[in-house]
Amino acid sequence: MRNAVLLPNGFVLTTDNSAGIGEKEADLVHVSDEVVAYFATRVALMEQWAAGAHPISIVLHNFSGNKNWDKYVEGIKKLFGEIAQPCPEITGSTESNMETLQSAIAVTLIGKQKTDSAEKYTWYVYGKPCVGQEVMTESDKIADLKKIWESIKSGLVESVWPVGSTGIAEECKRLGLRCELQGWDIVKSAGPATTVLLGIAKNRIEEAKLHFGKYFEEIN
Template identity: 75%
Template structure:
């Protein structure tokens, strides 16, 4: 499991945050608020999958002001539209008393574990590390959340391990792999989980190569 907390009742809690990225004048990266929440939600969702769960409730923590709330909600809803799934109920809070100079928000998801039968698998990496403006400028290189979701549901993918700011090599260490990839920058930040480590069922490797396409490599 990655950055997830298992609550006493068995529910799974995951979260991700974003700061200095959005629509405020002093933000380091200027981008629409709905895009910010989409990618924060994407990371939080894949943390759920890493724990073998899927969200049933979503909480948004908004420090950017009241005008950002609807956009943050819209971005998370689009994430689930892209999966072809109904979006869980979204609740949360907005800091409206103090005006912040930069945008800040967080997404928390509460999920339920999904039953699945384990198969032997081999670790692959899917999606190139991208950060900042590259996430939109080179979107064809990043891991497609819908492809991962479909592969999870049909048993093609047995494990999910999103890669963030520490890079591919560091995440590989956490699961006991050397993290060597030819012609990939394994030290570079993968931003909002643009790269994902996937445990592919050993009897479906060729199928997985066709399903995930170009940016999909075995990890040693």
């Protein structure tokens, strides 16, 4: 498990934040606020799945101003629409007293753990590492959230482990895996979880290859 906090009674808290990315003139990366919220929520959702949980409530921390709130909410809703799931209730607060020069948000998800399967699995990497503007210009290479969710529901994927700024090699090390991948940059940042490590049931590997298609490869 990575950035998840386990609470009593099987509840799980995960969060991700973003600063200097958005629609303000002084932002370092200029993209829509909707996109910023989408990817922050994507990371937190991946962390929920890594903990064997799925979110039941969302807290949005908006430091960008009142006019940005609705755009952030739309980005969050878009993510859940992508996996054809109802968006949990969104609550939170906005910094409205002070005008900030750069955009900043945090998205926190509260989820409920499910019982893990005891079946052993084989680890695969899915989605190419992308960071910054690559997330937009090479979006066809990043892990498809809907495919991951479908595979979790069907039992095809037994475990999910998102890759962020530390890169594939470091996340494999945390899992105790020897990382051998030809043609992959295993030390590059994967930005907002554009790459994910998936534990696949051994008897469903061929099915998984067909399901995920491109940019899906066994780690060892």
